[in-house]
Amino acid sequence: MTVKVGVIGTGSIGAEHVRRLAQQVSGAEVTAVFDVDRERAIEVGAPVGAAVHFAAHDVIDDPAVDAVLIASPGDLHAEQVLACLAAGKPVLCEKPLATTAESALKVVEAEAAHGRSLVRVGFMRRHDFGYRQVKAVLDGGGIGEPLLMHCVHRNASAPSWFTSEMSLTDSVVHEIDAARWLLGAEIVAATVVAVKSSPLAGGLRDPQIVILETAGGVVIEVESFVNCQYGYEVRCEVVGSTGTVSLDTPSTGAVTRSGGRTQPLPDDWRTRFGQAYLDELQAWVDGRPGGATAWDGYAATAVAEACLRSLATGARSTVALADAPTGSPQ
Structure with a gap:
């Protein structure tokens, strides 16, 4: 089974994730991307055949997306994770989960109310x-x-x-x-x-x-x-x-x-923790337990x-x- 992944944010770490998902993670396909810098999103998404959307929520709502990876600025994470929960889609969110404890707690409460463990946080160590x-x-x-x-x-x-x-x-x-x-x-x-x-x-x-x-x-x-x-x-x-x-x-x-x-x-961190990022993505795509909740x-x-x-x-x-x-x- 192939997990179709949508990626929100195609900056340095988002682009790295798109590359790994497309080239190194088995059972994964990048089907959609979004970034406020549309040219950057096209540059990252086009080579892997991903649709380039005009808004983050378009990625989440895309029926061709099974799971979402969030690599956008930190102050947007909580809102985007909550949207993933509302859509019932698994989400791997780069740290931080939120920029305030109050916002992060809302995510915890929303996931508990949903009744399924859908959120992973990108503490790759x-x-x-x-x-x-x-x-x-x-x-x-x-x-x-x-x-x-x-x-x-x-x-x-x-x-x-x-x-x-x-x-x-x-x-x-x-x-x-x-x-x-x-x-x-x-x-x-x-x-x-x-x-x-x-x-x-x-x-x-x-x-x-x-x-x-x-x-x-x-x-x-x-x-x-x-x-x-x-x-x-x-x-x-x-x-x-x-x-x-x-x-x-x-x-x-x-x-x-x-x-x-x-x-x-x-x-830099790309060299030191490159394998850890890859192992994190593979575990997430495989649906294996573990990782930061x-x-x-x-x-x-x-x-x-x-x-x-x-x-x-x-x-x-x-x-x-x-x-x-x-x-x-x-």
């Missing part, structure tokens, strides 16, 4: 081989009781329009979801610590240090450095009562010569909101999650 190895060790009790978690998220440079707030909502939000998933615990508080900014930060607060606390007392330290200059690097380590488990930069071949040793780093998207957005409050005030900010509605997948 849950499909990364290295992260899954860490998860298996933790779930198997391999390091005893988790006590601390250290996370690093570095980009070589950020675009001119990137803001200090986006370091939290676009970068740290991945660590938020990864920590919740790896530890199996909700985050109850966030503190953004003021540190000296890099002279190359261009007015951003960069790097940023974020301290997250789980309900069980585990402390998660996150470093977000979006102008590190040298490449793309994501790492984490969980310290347990009887050992540690870590995710390091995947080895791509080290070179030893002239009294030194060098190892290449990925240029609407609840996960809501919880991550709520924690990111707490981070924003702490950034603005300099104070610790608590996270108060609503009760999950009956029938909501956790």
Whole structure:
């Protein structure tokens, strides 16, 4: 059976998804696309034979579309996901599920009322081989009781329009979801610590240090450095009562010569997490369980909101999650 997918948003990540769905994901066909930049949509959709629509809702309502992938700007996600639910169509929404916890909760409630699990959120690290190895060790009790978690998220440079707030909502939000998933615990508080900014930060607060606390007392330290200059690097380590488990930069071949040793780093997220994106899409098209749910998207957005409050005030900010509605997948 072929799943006919409509894609909303054909920017950088949307175009990547169209390419993967058309060329690498078995059992998938891209049948419709939309982007506010119509020329861009035609450029991405025409080579795969997709219809190019004039509105996002036209993609959702298209009878030739079985499932929808949303890669539009974040402030449009909640409305578009709700439209997918109303149409009864499975949807994979790139993060964030919504830009406010209130909007994200409406999606959770709408899905629960619908009575079917239709929403996936694009936290692709849950499909990364290295992260899954860490998860298996933790779930198997391999390091005893988790006590601390250290996370690093570095980009070589950020675009001119990137803001200090986006370091939290676009970068740290991945660590938020990864920590919740790896530890199996909700985050109850966030503190953004003021540190000296890099002279190359261009007015951003960069790097940023974020301290997250789980309900069980585990402390998660996150470093977000979006102008590190040298490449793309994501790492984490969980310290347990009887050992540690870590995710390091995947080895791509080290070179030893002239009294030194060098190892290449990925240029950006496309290189580092390309396989994870592909595995995420394949699992979604196959209808396999797993991946981030609407609840996960809501919880991550709520924690990111707490981070924003702490950034603005300099104070610790608590996270108060609503009760999950009956029938909501956790």
